[in-house]
Amino acid sequence: MARDRRDYYYHQAKEEGYRSRASFKLKQINEKHRIINRGDSVVDLGAAPGGWLQVAKELSGGKVLGVDLQRIEPIEGVETIQGDINADSTIKKIIQIVGAKGADVVLCDAAPNLSGNWSYDHARSIELATSALECARKILKPNGNFVVKVFQGDMFNDYLQKVRENFVKTAAYSPKASRSQSAEIYVIGKKYLTAPLRRGDEFVVDIENLGSSGDGAVLIEGFVVFVKEVEVGEKVRISITDVKPNFAFADVAERLGKSEKSE
16 A cells, blocks of 8 residues: 555656655645745755755745755756755855845755664754754744654654744644655744743743733843733742743742842
């Protein structure tokens, strides 16, 4: 059964002029999660041979850039860079092309060269996905989207948590076009957070105001944080529980008494 399915996408790619069967994975990811919208600027990391670049251009119609250590055969309307995504010089080139505001979407369907040793290949996959996330953090616009391929294994949940800390919504998804025996899965981050804080961060604050909902409202580096179950005049240690593009939520980790200003 898996063979028929593989053959179907392989032949379909040939028929529709795509460079790889992986093109259908991006189509299915986008149908499900709406990663690329019309007019978006898209950067594809590890883009060779270019199957995802073809689909990204179709979906966005906007600026599409492919980055890879290998040369990518030209695709009409798509720009390419030959370079290492870990190098500052490559990041500078990307920003020069997509503009100082950054890209709307960063994709990465790259995989390490497989050795056949599962633990090693999984660790290399996580290393590559981590590099893609670090690159995305440097080149994504606020509220931008991110898709990266990862091999499942014991380091997967830690990686998923890293992505979760940087995006409003995170999901793991396996498109139908992935081979049934494959351990690959795609991690999707929507709405990149550029807030100065992350889930789990702790701060000591004085509660001076209550928001309209009755929660405490404090400013941390100019960013509004709503704190549950506090009163004006309290000094508390808070732990950030959720971060949105324009504000965050926190719970009280420790009550420290009256604030100095209220004494």
